[in-house]
Structure formats: C-alpha cells, structure tokens
Amino acid sequence: MLHTREIIKQLWDAQGYGNLAIWEDGSTEVVAPGSNPEKGGRAPLLVLKPIALVAGFPMLDYALHDAELLAGIETAVRDAGGEIVRD
Numbered sequence: 001m002l003h004t005r006e007i008i009k010q011l012w013d014a015q016g017y018g019n020l021a022i023w024e025d026g027s028t029e030v031v032a033p034g035s036n037p038e039k040g041g042r043a044p045l046l047v048l049k050p051i052a053l054v055a056g057f058p059m060l061d062y063a064l065h066d067a068e069l070l071a072g073i074e075t076a077v078r079d080a081g082g083e084i085v086r087d
Contacts (some may be wrong), residue, residue, distance in 0.1 A: 002026050002077055002084040004070050011050040012060045020048045022084055045080040048073070 002022065003076040005030045010028050014060070017032045021037045021044040030042075037044055057063040070086060077084040 002082055004073055004084055004086045005064050006087070007048070007073055007077075007084075008054065008063050009060065009070065011048060011054045012063060014050040015055060016051075020050060022046055022048065022077070022082070045082045046076055048076070 011020055014030045018032050021029050021031045021042045022037055029037060054063045063069055074084050
C-alpha cells in the first residue's frame, strides 16, 4: 500500500536528481528522465516528475498539506492500478 505524503516527501527529495518511479509493492527509486526502469522484470506503476509537482512550493510542509497535490497523486496512482491511502 502506498502513502500519499510519503510519496510527496520522496518527490521533494528527488528534485534535481531525476524522476520518481513507484512500484506496486510501494518501493520507489529515483530514475533518470527518459529511462525505462524495471525491478525484477516489472515496470513501475508510474513515474512522477518532481519538479512539475513540488517545485512550486517554498517548503515541504506546504506541499504535504496541499489538497490539490494530494488528490492529484492519489488519482495518478489509482489510475495506474495501485492502492494508496492518505495518512
């Protein structure tokens, strides 16, 4: 099970290093833009772009409490077939 705010924290940390690949088991990895990441022969559920999602927030706390960002990440994960909860 994925957790929305944990994904936002990881997106925040990944800024400037690459995109965040998220697998169904909840594991994540920062990957180079344009790469095709795999773990155990499986592609990730989705790959999120940190700069596009969180760079506009001056502090992590603002991103963690932004209702639109939270809902957008949850929708993206669910649309990809994953399960996510807001903690």
